[in-house]
Amino acid sequence: MEIYRIENLNFAFPGQERQVLSGIRLTIRSGEFVTICGKSGCGKSTLLRHLKTVLMPHGKREGCIYFRGEHLADTDQRTQASEIGFVLQNPDNQIVTDKVWHELAFGLESLGTDSRTIRLRVAEMASFFGIQTWYHRNVSELSGGQKQLLNLASVMAMQPSVLILDEPTSQLDPIAAADFLETVKRINRELGTTVIITEHRLEELLPISDRLIAMDEGSIIADHAPAKAGEALHAMNHPMFAAMPSPMRIYAGALENGGYPVTVKEGRQWLDAFYPESSPQAKPDNAENREHPGPAAIQFKDVWFRYEKHGADILKDLTFEVKEGQFYCIVGGNGTGKTTALSLISGLRQPYRGKVLIHGKNPAKMPSRELFSAYLGVLPQNPQTLFVKKTVREDLYEMLSGSKLTPVEKAGKVKDVSEFAELEPLLDMHPYDLSGGEQQRAALAKVLLLEPKILLLDEPTKGLDAFFKEKLARLLQKLKAAGVTIVMVSHDIEFCAKYGEECAMFFDGSIIAANRAKPFFAGNSFYTTAANRMARHVWNDAVTVEDVIERCRTSKPQVNV
DSSP, rough: OOOEEEEEEEOOTTOOOOSSSSEEEEEEEOOOOOEEEESTTTSSSHHHHHHHHHGGOSSSEEEEEETTTTGGGSSOHHHHHHHEEEOOOSGGTTTSSBBBBHHHHHHHHHHTOOOOHHHHHHHHHHTTTOGGGGGGGBBBGGGGHHHHHHHHHHHHHOOOOOEESSSTTTTOOOHHHHHHHHHHHHHHHHHOOEEEESSSSTTGGGGOOOOEEEETTTTTEEOOOOHHHHHHHHHHTTTGGGGGGGHHHHHHHHHHHHHOOOHHHHHHHHHHHHHTTTOOOOOOOOEEEEEEOOOOEEEEEEEEEEEETTTTOSSEEEEEETTOEEEEEEEEEEEEHHHHHHHHHHSSOOOOOEEEEEEOOGGGGGHHHHHHHHEEEEOSGGGGOOOOOSHHHHHHHTTTTTTTOHHHHHHHHHHHHHTTTGGGGGGSOOOOSOOOHHHHHHHHHHHHHOSSSSEEESSSTTOHHHHHHHHHHHHHHHHTTTTOOOEEEEEEEHHHHHSSSSEEEEEEEEEEEEEEEEEEEHOOSSSOOOOHHHHHTTTTTSHHHHHHHHHHHOOSSSSSS
């Protein structure tokens, strides 16, 4: 039974000639688990918003969308509210009440459900999602992962037949993201709910998906089972293949025939067949300079911090330093103090004990103009906080408003950064009309216009496609070569492992481990890459996809497969 049918859907935003969606023809059957992927700005989120009329964007629209055989526009709002559940990318944008149990009941109360049914549904969802231990807490006290789980539970309390999720794990750490997706899998498997989801992180998602739909420039370019879709993207030599799971990319890099593995388990089984009776082997490490040379750009000395005078300590005896020109990555779970540490570096907050120094100075006591024009550039976790104008172009020029550059020099800088961030088609759009990935690129472009000596990045790869991540990595390496110090807080383990120089893990307000990137991730069980989990029983120091592909190509296989 089909639940959605889309016939020749075309869409363009007001005043824009470029079609965001072009000739979309798609049928989704009841109970399917469908993943939609594509480069940032390819139309994924716009397509999802067309599946519920209250979320449909304004613009010129052609074509038809049917829900359960009825034209979606003719389906009443009450039916859509109860039958079509939608979880947004940013959990804070969907929460409307102050208490957890209030949030669970809000949707049902809005539908006019009787009190007895509300109590039963809320209790059932709290039990199913494991919310009992924080059932009475204030929403403001929850971590990002808990907020997103609460959003999901609140939607499921209305017993929808379709669950639509727009990059729901983009702000979650790897473990919280895996737990969240496992819950979505249970909803699909145990309740039969149709799931339609967009994501850039496909490692955990494709193994539980029935179909993978790849989009490019508003059109569908592949629609198959995950392995077959990955094989089709590889045959096209399409940039989106770089977003496929590590086992698939490793297999494609080592062999040319079909049968692509999707999961780590399948990848390990292939390696076992390809290299039987192998024992873990480490490649000789010839790195000479294990310590990054040069003076310290950032220093934390016995730092303690809490938000309230009698509240809990967020940072506890935190001591570390980042050298000038170093690319320093910070990983760890939600709520461990990573973003708080960045706020101390930027001078927004001060520790109640200990010292924070940048180039030997206390940032909290430096004039803002000196701090942010001569030292720091900060990309916050929520890029919307940087947008103050009506168009992207005006926002970029706003960053140069206090400089002594000539109008021609300003125009040149804006042009260069727009080309890098692929913002040319978006310059006359309102920043809030951009997709999550496009907003991230626009915010990064604003920060780069400052030409900072120290660049603080809080989740810079959130919402970015694999193609632009590679481009961002090349820029960061270029900045590092020019002497810029980079501190990045990220849940993107693959990115940190491949491009980071030094990596540290935050836990309970302090750093519990730090090392060069590859040795750091090679020793972890969960905070490591899929490539390492797949291949460490053969090559225990292989961390990135490229590491494993190199070993496959240079090692002699025992059998032919």
